[in-house]
Amino acid sequence: MAIPMTRMMVPSSLRLSPTNISNSTRFAFLCRCAPSELQPLRTGLSLSAGVHAIPHPDKVEKGGEDALFVSNYRGGVIAVADGVSSWAEQDVDPSLFSKELMANASRLVDDEEVRYDPGFLIDKAHTATTSRGSATIIVAMLEEVGVLKIGNVGDCGLKLLRQGQIIFSTTPQEHYFDCPYQLSSEGSAQTYLDASFHIMEVKKGDVIVMGSDGLFDNVFDHEIVNIVTKHTDVAESSRLLAELASINSRNPGFESPYALEARAKGFDVPLWKKALGMKLTGKKKLIVPLLQKEQFLSLIFGSWKKNAGGKLDDVTVIVAQVVDS
Template sequence: MANAEAVVSSEEMDFDAQMLLEKARTATTSIGAATVIVALLEKNGSLHGASVGDCGLRILRRGRIVFATQPQQHYFDCPYQFSSDPGGQSAADAVVFKTDLEQGDMVVLGSDGLFDNLYDQDIESVLSTIGGPDQDSAQRGANALAVLASKHSRDTTYESPYTKEAIQKGFDVPWYKRILGHKLTGGKLDDITVIVAHVVKEKHPSFSDKAIIDPAAPNLQDIGVGISPFSDSPPKDGVEEPFLEKFSQG
């Protein structure tokens, strides 16, 4: 992600999220793989993004999720992996998306530790209580989502999105336990990274040489980040913290 940030800071990307991923991948020499998501805000209010694996993005409008990315998996619990290794997934394998933002929208990005432990209605419920839009409320929202996801990840009785999908894919407790009324439950212990951003309009944004903002267009600002590395060991899918380009300072 440091390479992605460096590319955005030093080059004109023309809001091509897939190109951003490929340039970051080319600049990476470290061995390993990770799921990844990037999002770029165009000055007309369009959000461009690309994702490899099971990191995710949600857009809330008037308290309801109106846009959601879909995870990529080879099979259950084995997401696509963005890697510098020729045998891994590249930017060509990314899911590319574009959607228009409106003033008042909220953008949520997270690692799979968030979405494996919270349903979309949970995200809506948590963010309905934070107020805003301002940086403090975005930070409260990110922290609250990370804390709740962590709580659910440790709850062996919680019927999580992760175990629900596992059952749908054919994983369950043995038949003799099902006869006794037992069922597969529990969250997924994992690292949890959350970014929450408000979409606002600024009459007088802070301009820079790299980002000239249309004063009438929506801007992503007041970003809050919640990180909860609660797993006892590094995650097997090596999730990195998502990166969200911020065109103007609040």
């Protein structure tokens, strides 16, 4: 079941132009890393974005634990946060932290102290978030002169496509397998200082694919390229990618990118469990400063349980194309 875009507070397809909004209606955020020495390719660029979200089958009623926002402030900004599901084991709703984090970011995007910087925006939004929990986050901001700035904490991801090829991908930040870097209400987690930052030139026609790990754990790069190149409408592309990720996550015969990565890192289901139809699935772990032996075993072996193929998760996708303002 797809979440209606009215629940996400953004339309399914939105042209991001800084000329058609007022201060009172800005629902946005853009940022600026340290001044860049990159030479802009051209001026007057902005983002045209489409979004689609499909919650985990067990989390449909609350709309999942991912959150996002899209802004037409300046060149345009897109962001995704993914609540860490293990908080549910402590009777904490994992969606509250991610949703408040995104709401704060959208409110603060044009704050003078943010200085058009993804790091400062992540910091101020994190500081303002009072809900208990934690979340991964990624923010991308476009300068009108064609400079894209990215800030990322954890395993939400972004890929930049140009002429049918992926020319850049973010790298997940993890403490260990299935335990990503995360902003948290607890002092033991990461801050904006631990984020990964990138600045690069973009040009008209480039396509940005951003999403929670529910997308990239279940859809291979060649599938992303195939959909984005065949469907130039960003709303359609985002929908097709989200639906493919959701289908793959529930396919008993699908060897997902997540499962392949787990196997490469030495995690797999024992043969006797495979014989019973059990596959490797996962639940994003929160950071535990000191693990007791029983807790450690639970973290490691808790991923092995009977489930469909792929990795069941919330799926959030934003597809944005660089266009003339």
